[in-house]
Amino acid sequence: MRVCALSMDALSKGRTPMDRRDFLIAGACAAALGGAQALKPRRMVNLLDGPELDPVIPRKFGRWTTDFDTEIVAPKVPGSLEDKLYSEIVSHTFRDTAGKLPSVMLLIAYGRSQSDLLQLHRPESCYPAVGFSISNRKLIDMSLPKGQNLPAVEMTATAGDRVEDIVYWSRLGEFFPQTAGQQRRDRLKAAMQGYVGDGALVRASTLRGADNNTPYFPALQSFFGDLVQGMPNAQRKVLIGTDRAKALA
Incomplete structure (x- = not known):
């Protein structure tokens, strides 16, 4: 100046x-x-009603259940990248009560402020950083109950004998970017509208043997449909946005 x-x-x-x-x-x-x-943002927009996300994630829904002694514990380390990026990380392993499907690992990374400095880290970047190769990546419109669709991504991460099928989506305010470029675009849109939104990256994954060539994408999408349906009505928006939550209500 x-x-x-x-x-x-x-x-x-x-x-x-x-x-x-x-x-x-x-x-x-x-x-x-x-x-x-x-x-310059003039207001904050948070879709989480309450101080914590973990209590609103059901432990039993549809055919899925999780036991407290099998939950993944991933405490944040003060000053670490995760501590700076996210307000809360929820991580649980769910099993199929019918015993027909493999266990599903659910991870939700929630951040109250998705600014230029604090933003969601997408699996396409995180997995290769620790030695995984990515295949079968596809942008999808995932089906939810009552005819609702949600922009999501499916992909397979492989490292040695470990093969992990993944379905995830990211929410930034009321936007659902499927790529890093869309994420930057949507942050700019939010800034032009005068607000900084909260954000969530919702990921479900399951393991399959290297000799199994059929990804578990349909099972993971079905898992997400059951999860959203099993959440409290007023809390669904933190994962799927306000409009879809209202439609499901």
Whole structure:
């Protein structure tokens, strides 16, 4: 802003050969300042009703159940990347009570502020960072109860003999970006609308043997449908957004 101040001062002192350049610089600075003010968030939008997410995730729904002694415990380390990115990480392992489907690992990473500095980390980046290769990646419209669809991603992560099928989606405010580019676009949209939204990355995965060539994507999508249906009516929006939650109600 010092350049702008000097330029405006020069304009006020009379005409010089530099008047036109000073005027252009001052105009550019004013435009930049106006743009920055327009993009400055003026409010926060959080779809989580209450201080914590974990209590609203059911332990039993549909054909699925989880036992407290089998839950995954992943405490945040103060100052770690997870601690900076997310307000809460919920992680449980569910088993099929009929014994026909493999166990499903559910992980929900929730952040109250999805700004430029704090944003969801997508599995396409996290898994390769620890040695997994990605295949079968596809953008999907996942079916939910009552004819609702949700933008999601399915993919397979492989490292040695470990084959993990994954279905996940990300919510940023009321947006559901399926790619990193869409996520950046939607953050900008939210900023232009004057708010910073909370965010959630909801991931379910299951393991299969390396000799099994059939991914478990349909089972994982069915799991998510049961999960959403089993949640308290007023709390579904934290995972699937306000409009879909109202439709399911």
